[in-house]
Amino acid sequence: MSPEHATTANTSSVMSSYGRLPVAIERGEGVWLWDVDGKKYLDAHGGIAVCALGHSNRPIAEAIADQATTLLHCSNYYTIPVQEQLGTELCEIAGMDKVFFCNSGAEANEACIKVARLHGRKAGIENPSIIVMDNAFHGRTLATLTATGNRKIQAGFEPLVPGFVRAPFSDLEALEKIAATNKNVAAVMFEPIQGEGGVNPAQQGYMSAVRELCDQNNWLMMVDEVQTGMGRTGKWFAHQHENVVPDVMAVAKALGNGVPIGACLAHGAAADLIQPGSHGTTFGGNPLACRAALSVIEQLKSGNLVARAGELGNRISERLKSKLENSPGVVSIRGRGLMIGIELDTPCGELMKMAMQEGVLITVTADSVARILPPYILSDAEADDLADRLGSMVIRFLEKNTAVAEPA
Numbered sequence: 001m002s003p004e005h006a007t008t009a010n011t012s013s014v015m016s017s018y019g020r021l022p023v024a025i026e027r028g029e030g031v032w033l034w035d036v037d038g039k040k041y042l043d044a045h046g047g048i049a050v051c052a053l054g055h056s057n058r059p060i061a062e063a064i065a066d067q068a069t070t071l072l073h074c075s076n077y078y079t080i081p082v083q084e085q086l087g088t089e090l091c092e093i094a095g096m097d098k099v100f101f102c103n104s105g106a107e108a109n110e111a112c113i114k115v116a117r118l119h120g121r122k123a124g125i126e127n128p129s130i131i132v133m134d135n136a137f138h139g140r141t142l143a144t145l146t147a148t149g150n151r152k153i154q155a156g157f158e159p160l161v162p163g164f165v166r167a168p169f170s171d172l173e174a175l176e177k178i179a180a181t182n183k184n185v186a187a188v189m190f191e192p193i194q195g196e197g198g199v200n201p202a203q204q205g206y207m208s209a210v211r212e213l214c215d216q217n218n219w220l221m222m223v224d225e226v227q228t229g230m231g232r233t234g235k236w237f238a239h240q241h242e243n244v245v246p247d248v249m250a251v252a253k254a255l256g257n258g259v260p261i262g263a264c265l266a267h268g269a270a271a272d273l274i275q276p277g278s279h280g281t282t283f284g285g286n287p288l289a290c291r292a293a294l295s296v297i298e299q300l301k302s303g304n305l306v307a308r309a310g311e312l313g314n315r316i317s318e319r320l321k322s323k324l325e326n327s328p329g330v331v332s333i334r335g336r337g338l339m340i341g342i343e344l345d346t347p348c349g350e351l352m353k354m355a356m357q358e359g360v361l362i363t364v365t366a367d368s369v370a371r372i373l374p375p376y377i378l379s380d381a382e383a384d385d386l387a388d389r390l391g392s393m394v395i396r397f398l399e400k401n402t403a404v405a406e407p408a
């Protein structure tokens with residue numbers, strides 16, 4: 001979120017890490033949120049791609065209530081049966097072998113980065129490097145902000161962490177050039193569709209080409225599916241659109257539908273690099289979070305909601321495209337499933353406020369991309385309503401903007 005949305009008075013005791021919109025959210029149900037004044041909002045933001053099953057989801061509420069009176073926490077010194085069960089489920093849907101549980105997307109990526117370093121050092125590289133992409137977003141810890149391809153996020157936190165090499169996104173040739181000259185590379189890390197970077201999908205064929213390049217060079221292929229994962233794009237994980245299996249994958253956001261949980265999954269030899277003592281977390285994989293995530297997976301399966309997310313995404317995209325086809329200010333409408341970006345030819349932070357005033361919650365990312373990440377439980381009518389309202393808002397925003405930009 002950009003700082004221009006700061007609220008008026010800063011009387012809060014909470015650090016100003018976010019320029020918050022001037023609204024206080026009190027409760028939610030399904031795809032709807034209500035503020036403290038009772039105003040209702042269609043939540044097309046889903047808590048940043050988190051609330052895939054919507055708000056106040058009954059089965060999750062019941063699962064965590066039950067778990068709260070059974071066992072909240074015991075630490076990873078012991079076997080945790082619900083954690084084992086979730087690990088098995090998650091590995092099965094992902095086609096991966098093992099998982100490390102943590103509490104957020106950034107922590108999941110930290111684990112991926114540590115796995116890459118272990119892999120590199122095992123291969124005899126003294127200073128292993130990870131290739132990361134322009135416009136990537138991987139989190140706000142020191143290593144993940146270093147991996148992030150956005151100077152605004154890094155500025156002020158130097159010295160950054162060594163061991164990263166930058167490449168343009170979705171450019172295979174650039175990776176081949178690095179392969180030919182840099183013998184310190186241990187892994188490539190990227191988002192199948194860049195989220196915070198502006199909803200930028202990798203070109204068709206990129207992921208399978210990267211897979212091949214990784215095999216040729218003994219690099220780990222690491223995908224950050226924190227935003228794209230858990231069904232959002234119409235497959236359980238976005239890399240599955242190309243039928244590739246990564247070596248390492250980060251998942252978080254929708255995994256717990258709002259209960260904090262992240263995971264680093266690994267396949268093949270990469271799955272055995274973490275050994276006792278090499279990584280750890282107090283809260284990661286605790287029984288409460290695991291119960292919530294188990295309920296998420298169960299509901300996504302039983303409701304066939306992964307395919308539904310794909311269908312709903314097509315429906316909304318098509319409708320937006322036809323509504324906006326005569327708007328020259330619209331650069332492109334892109335994404336996959338329920339991860340949709342509308343790029344405008346002008347910065348559109350204002351659009352977020354305008355939508356909020358009109359009772360729709362969206363975000364703007366990369367300055368000029370309006371983005372929606374709605375829950376997968378939208379009805380057809382709600383999806384159409386969202387597309388229509390968003391489409392008209394974009395048209396009105398562009399009209400207003402042109403009127404201001406052109407001298408009288």
Ligand SMILES: *Cc1c(COP(=O)(O)O)cnc(C)c1O
Pocket residue numbers: 103104105106107109137138139140191195196224225226227228252253
């Ligand atoms: C949100 C996000 C992260 C960071 O997740 P946190 O839970 O905020 O730490 C990392 N990678 C991607 C692709 C994300 O969208």
